[in-house]
Amino acid sequence: MEFDLFLRYGPALLTGFGVTILCWLVGSFGGLVLGFVLACLYRYGPAPLRWVIYAYVEVIRGTPFMIQLFILYYGGPHFGLLLSPIQAGILSFIVYGSPYFSEIFRSGFNAVPHGQVEAARCVGLSEGRILRRIILPQMLVPITAPLTNFFIILTKETAILSVVTVPELLYETQTMAAETFTFVEPFLVLSLFYWLMVIGTSWVGAKAEARVTRHLRKA
Amino acid sequence: MDETPKDQPIIRISGLCKYFDDFEALRDITLDVNRSEVLCLIGPSGSGKSTLLRCLNFLEAYDGGEVYLEGDLIGWRSAREAPRRPLSSEKLRRQRQHIGMVFQQFNLWPHMTALENVAEALMHVKGLSKSEATTKARAALAKVNLSDKEKNYPANLSGGQQQRVAIARAIAMEPSVMLFDEPTSALDPELVGEVLSVMKEMANEGMTMVVVTHEMGFAAHVADRVAFLEEGRLVACSPPSEIFGREPDDPRVRAFLKTYRERNVV
C-alpha cells in the first residue's frame, strides 16, 4: 500500500466524509421530523388527508431512491426548482426517508395501550399533553431499535448522492481511485468511514434505548 | 359546576341508549345515583355494565337519553338537538375532572413513578405547582397506604399496589363521583382484599361510587343499592338485602346468582 497517497488525498477524503455526514444528519433528521408529522396527521387528521398520506408513503417506498434523486435534481429546474447537488441530495434524502419513519411512528402509536390514553382523558389531560406526556415517551420503547436501524441503513444510502456529483465520500473516493489507479486503499478507507458512522449510530441508539426503557427495569 | 341540593340525585340517567353499529348495547336505562351512595352494577358478561359506566364519563358517546352530573348534561351540548353535537373538548375535560375512573387493567402510565402518575393531572389539569402537586399526590398515596412506594415504577409494584395507585390518581383530583370497572378482576385472590378495603374506606367517607363488580360479597355488604343488567336492560335495582335475599323477585337475577350461591359467595 502506498500510504503517501493518503497524505495527498486525505484532506479531500475527510471533506467528503464531512459532506456525507452533513447530508446524512440533516437528511435523516429532516426525514424523521417529516415522518413524525405525517404519522400524526395520519392519526389525527381527516380521512381525505389520510388517503393522501397513504398514497405518498406507497409511492415513495415503491420507487428507488436514485430515481427520486434524479427527478428532483434534473427534473426540478423544469418546475422552477433549481437546486445545488447538495441541496437536492439533502431534500431527496428527507423525502426518501420520511415514509419509512412515518411507518415506524405509526406502529409506535399502535403499540401504546388505548387504556392508558383513556385513563389520561379521565383525569382531564388535553389531547396535546396526552401525545407528549403519555404516548410519545411510551412509543419510544418499541421504536428506538427500528429508528436506529433505519439511521444505519441511511448512512450507506448517502453513497447514491455521488451520482448527482455531490462531493461526498464515495465521490471523493472514486476521484482518488481514478486519478491514482489504486483501488484497494481508497475503498478500504471508504469502508472504514462508513463503519465509523455505523458504530457511532449503534452506540447512540443503545444509549437511547437504555434511557427510554429505564422504567421497565426490575428494581 | 353548581352544587345541586343535597337531597337531589348526583347522577341522573334517563332513557339512556347506546348502539355499536346495529347492536343495541344499552336500552332505555333510567337510574339515579344519590350523593354518597354506593351503587353496584352486576350482570352477566356482555350485559352492558362497562358500556353503561363508560357512558357516564363519555368515554362512550351515548346515542339517546340523558346523563346528568349535578345537573350538567354529560358530553352533549344539548339533549334536544338532532343530530347531537358533542361539547368542546375543553368543556368535556372540565366535566371529566369531576368523575374519577378506575379500570380493570389499572392503566397506570408505566414510564412514570407512582408519585408522578398521581401528580401529573394535578399539575397539568388543575394547574398546581410541582411542590403543591407533590404534597397532594403524597396525601392521596397515603390514603391508599402506599406512602413507601412513591418512587416505584408500575413494573415494580404488585397488581394490588398498582390498582391502589390508580385509585390514588383518581381521588387526588377530588372528583364528586368515582366509577370502578371490575377493579379487582385482574388481581390474584390474595390481593383483592387490599383494594376492596380501600374502596370500603372511601365509601365510609361518603364518596359517591358506581362499581361494576363480580365481588358479590362487596356488593352485598357495602352497596346501598345493587343494579342488575341483562342484555343492555336494567332488570332490577334494589337494596342488596332484596337482590341477595333468599328468593329475588326476578327469575333472571335468581338464575344469575345461583352460580354464586353454589360457591357460597353470598
Ligand SMILES: Nc1ncnc2c1ncn2[C@@H]1O[C@H](COP(=O)(O)OP(=O)(O)OP(=O)(O)O)[C@@H](O)[C@H]1O
Ligand atoms: N367498542 C365496541 N364495539 C362493538 N361492540 C361493543 C363495543 N364495546 C362493547 N361492545 C358490545 O356491547 C356489549 C356490552 O359490552 P360490555 O363491555 O359493556 O359488557 P360487560 O357487561 O361489561 O361485560 P363483562 O362482564 O364481560 O365486562 C357486548 O355484547 C359487547 O360485545
Ligand SMILES: [Mg+2]
Ligand atoms: Mg365489562
